[in-house]
Amino acid sequence: MSSEIVELNVGGVFYTTTSRTLTTQPDSKLTILFNNKENALRDSKGRIFIDRDGVLFRYIIDFLRDGTLSLPETFREKERLKREAEYYQLPALIESLTVNLQHQQPGVITVGYRGSFQFGKDGLADVKFRKLSRILVCGRVSLCREVFGETLNESRDPDHGIVERYTSRFFLKHSFLEQAFDMLTEQGFKLVGSCGSGTAGTAAEPKPGVDTEENKWNHYNEFVFVRE
Template identity: 65%
Template structure:
């Protein structure tokens, strides 16, 4: 029996190739993988690719984390990992309840940190001047902080196009901004991730006497301002 468990298995998972052992694949006896690869199961419906590898029509990139879990009975995801929901889906499909609990526990635990949100804006005025003043006009919402934290909070709404350094996610950057201009949406996302407002400041940036760019309203230019909000998570 030990010889069968030590059998080397070649896998093609969604086009990504892996090499492991039958013992690893069957380590969780209640999983779908154990059903497929248990040596005593002669009714397995698995197919093989042209090179004789067992083919699994699943996410090949995420399967590396599944193998890590099967080998070590635990998992460590990289900081800023964005595919937790997809990994949960894979674990659910493969009936890996232990992996489900591990990923959910990691999702519930958040590292402490600080994120600063800032914006430059003004007030829009209508044809009647102050009598027709409108709500604040935001040109861009800026985000500063550790890359991993910023990605965790803002996910796909974070625009990283102005950040030329694609190094480690433990670095800090002051060059991010959001793809939307809704300040309240940014605050909601921070609150949902456990951040609280620690402080804020604002200042007027009254327009200069220099000639304005075409399309810039003179009255609106007088009411330019900049604000920053500091959020922390303990």
């Protein structure tokens, strides 16, 4: 079968491949689409347009080229990629992702944060909901890296080279608690417990630059996530 170069626009991300690659799987939606490309939706440049996740499509193309699943070590979107594989009707890729998801390492990750409530010029009348100084991460090093990837800050951890160990010195490069929760949920973790210190205030003098009223509302919360 002869092959021609094909340009695609997948969700706004552009790809150049060949007809041979796209039709590797005879019963896939891509094969059906290419065999009827005269009726395909096209963008303003004439590229075939597919209204799906353009970033994840790179893994679809890789699989069609090589017939194997190869993902980065810190890849966190296996469930989403599986949905894409189901859309494109690629049974072998669906099976590989299913097996991959079933063999995820079980474990426990604890997420904690020190926070307060931020006050404006008008004091209590101008309270902002939450002010986090840092989100802390505790658990097995390999597991924490798998879940949080590049958002994990390891600069305070003294034993960088040792992977199969535990640490309580990791923290995140951002201060969005819900983003951390989303990342854990995407990797199959479930919240099993939490605790907090409450906002009891303190008699100690606040550090320079820290608002006295805000200092009274300092608290620490911790959340335990488990993947079985």
